Amino acid sequence: MLIIMKKHAPDDTLDRIKEYLITRDFDIHQSTGANRTIIGVIGDTDTLNDHEIEAMPGVSQVVRIKKDD
């Protein structure tokens, strides 16, 4: 799963997303760009609610990675 943050989302919104994921035992790969940050979420993301994450402050989009056949 990829979580794409809004352009220039404040640091505290990013911290909240990271804390949300880390306390639920997910590993993350953060990549900070010039305008926005992308968080790669590693783990059993089936247990995560896309809508709940998308509603969090600073989040632009949640992208599910299609499972291999």
Add this chain to the structure above:
Amino acid sequence: MDINEIRTRIDLLDDVLLRIFNERARLALEIGHLKKGLSLPVFDPNREKRIFARMKDENPGPLDDGAIVRLFERVVDESRRLERIMSHQEEEA
């Protein structure tokens, strides 16, 4: 220097990086043990920000600051992952 000499130097530097990454990971695990004993959270956003800010301040180039931050984000992400695995192993033991 020809291409082979440069690649030999890169290989030597990669060996040094490998040892340094693992030494850093060992120290991160020590911190993980201490944090667990003190019931402190694995995620410390202020500490992570200080690491990135310090590395940008110390960056002599030619890698730009964005590249330095992305590299250290990976280092920090993997340290956190290692702490999580250690924590689970200790709980299961």
